[in-house]
Amino acid sequence: MKRRAILLVVGVFGLLLTLPLWASPYTVSLATLFLFFAYAGQAWNIMMGFAGLLSLGHALYLGVGAYTVAALYDHFSIGPWLGLWVALALCGLLAAAIAALAFRYRVAGVYFALLTIACAEFARIGFDHFTWVGGSGGLFLKVVEPGRMDLLNLRGPPAMFYYLILFLAGAALLLTALLLRSRAGYYWQAIRESEEAAAALGVNSFRWKMLAVMISAAMTALAGMFSAFYYSNLFPEQLFHISRSIEIILGPIIGGVGTLFGPIIGAALLTVLADGATEFVAAVGWDVPGVKQLVYGIVLFAIVGFLPEGIWPALARKLKLFQ
């Protein structure tokens, strides 16, 4: 990676590190949201950008991850960092099962996307009736006194969550960067460009696609855990809803699918735009729900229509970050 790019990343990271010291609580919560979608988008990007599989049901892993950790914590007092391993394994296996079925029976492209949507919807309705974890009424985690920080049990002030997601987003970026330069990264790109040619060069595309799928799902499960403990409540209607899946994919698509920084740039842009629009509308006197989604929709429309590669590739060229 070129020096300019590294400097930029370090600079931004440094800025974000100090954020809670000088920004308002509202800004911190906004930044937390931005980092959450940057992280989740990065996770989704691995499946789409590298394995070439359009998943529109990633909310499935968000929900299953969230519920697994939350249920273990709520019913058996198992700490979230332990319960996480169960969630990672569960989501990895679930994703592997779906992908294996799809590969075996040649369900690809749009049909694969529909399959993922169906799975997420299935889970949504299923969990609505899953009374052990609260059903449609929701699952609520015990809230502790504010100010007391308990990282082990993920109970604490917003700042704690902020730093946690900042760390996670940074780790995801690092992980993706490392993966890209590894054998996995090379093979994924080869498979994406021409599966036939890749096979002729000794690449077992099934195995590598499965790897991408499982990593993507596991990472999303982690996001689910974060979501569960940050909001302290879980509802199937929210966690598994297709809107979550769409929110996850917005960042990478707008920023640039398959690129390293695309999901981050996209998430940043969306957060700023959506918040800006809501503020503007409130200032005008219109306190209407739906404005944020409208902005999302319009931006997505514009990007897919005019900048199908996403913002990041064009931006990187402009800034001359890579020769």
Added chain:
Amino acid sequence: MPFDFPTLLNVLISGLMTGLVYGLMALGLSVIFGVARVVNFAHGEMMALAMYAAALLFSRFRVNPLLAVLPLGAAFFCFGYGLQRLVLRPFVIRPQHSQFLLLLALAVVITSTLLIVFGPDARAVNLDGLLEPVVIGELLLDQAKLYAAVVACAVAAALFAFFRLTYTGTAIRACADNWLGAQIVGLDVDRLYAIAFGIGASCVGVAGCMMILLVDVTPGSGPAYTLLAFVIVIVGGLGSMSGALVGGVLIGISEAFGGLFIAPSAKSMISFALMVIVLIFRPRGLIADKS
């Protein structure tokens, strides 16, 4: 739970009638996908839009939804025509998921606009004249469903006639079969694609008018209908119009029985399970990605 024959028969017929409306909606998708090869991810949102439009016409202008099919059908035809001609045309050459995402964006825009304009509460149309069920022997037929089913059948029949008997209809079918060949023969493919999309959209317009008599609508109703349409089209056979109707009826009946035997809220799980099964086990030729 009473499992006697009259109850089961009533449930069956009720599901069948609702299924015909579903089928009409899915027919629209079948035409759009089968001809213009557009994966219309905004199909359900268009349905929600149609339902809101019908509700609005009823609450503001006292227009009976059964009559509103004409203006709304026409309006949706224009909308579909315009959408294909002006917006989607350049996407024919792009990768398929790109087009899919554009329509996804449209879906989000429609949903959020509905939310902004109408608010989150449900809307419905209740015609007083339709409260009494029609009694035929042991059968109790809901009037609204009956009329909706009749209109759906009529529209479907008209469409079949159009595609079989008119010149334009035949031309459209030719386009669907062979895009390049159609151009070589001199057919204005762009216009025909747009007409096809318009027809598909007007199916949704009509279906929406019918549907609002049967259930209520919220801004978030869109995705469920989109999925339903895809389930029906996949189960019934891609690009097959009669398959869409048959699939619709099948889904309508299975939902009705699912609602009876399992919890009512779980009935769409059956549809999803059906779709997953069909996606996986359908012969490859029908599933293979055409791009």
Added chain:
Amino acid sequence: MSASLAVQQISKSFRGLQALADVSFEIQPSTITALIGPNGAGKTTLFNIIAGAQTPDCGAIVLDGCRIDGLRPDQICRLGIARTFQMVKPFAGLTVLDNVVIGALSCCSRVKEARQRADAILDMVGLGPKRSRASALLTLPDRKLLELARALATRPKLLLLDEVLGGLRPTECDRLVLIEHVMRVVMALARTVIVLHHGEVIAQGTPANIVREQAVLDCYLGEPLSV
């Protein structure tokens, strides 16, 4: 490396059309063998079958005494058979070097090693100066060269070259099988020539003998008109 490839009674038909009928021949170690025949003779199908991209209806392919028919293409690559494609398939989004690295990764365990190997191969085929260029920007002859370099990077025991024009120096591998319409190249390079026509082997032998066989002349020049 004294291995050999035996093609035994391979047949393949597509929906009634017989693409290959009872094709049998052997490739000797350390030789160049040319597979020629008019368009539609079944050459690419045969390559696809040997490389594992398609399965034969019946018959067997034996590499070094082991049957390989029915294996996946990536498995066959790892057993030592590399192939190029008639319609070149570069990894368009990757650089020239990265393209070859993919190939090298099949026989190198570390990415660093693979990059070094890829560098060496590129220098050998003459694409060295263009290693950082996007492969999508290459000219067609360079793409063919890239295709060759990629295949060579897998350290194959057998290299199947599909319509690759231009000079070839088999310093990296033992044997080559060519599909080549350019008779001059065939005559100059090949030790053995196998002629396919309508899915059947109609002649085998040295280049000099092949050109004298009536069956070969008929299939390329057409049968004499009876006036």
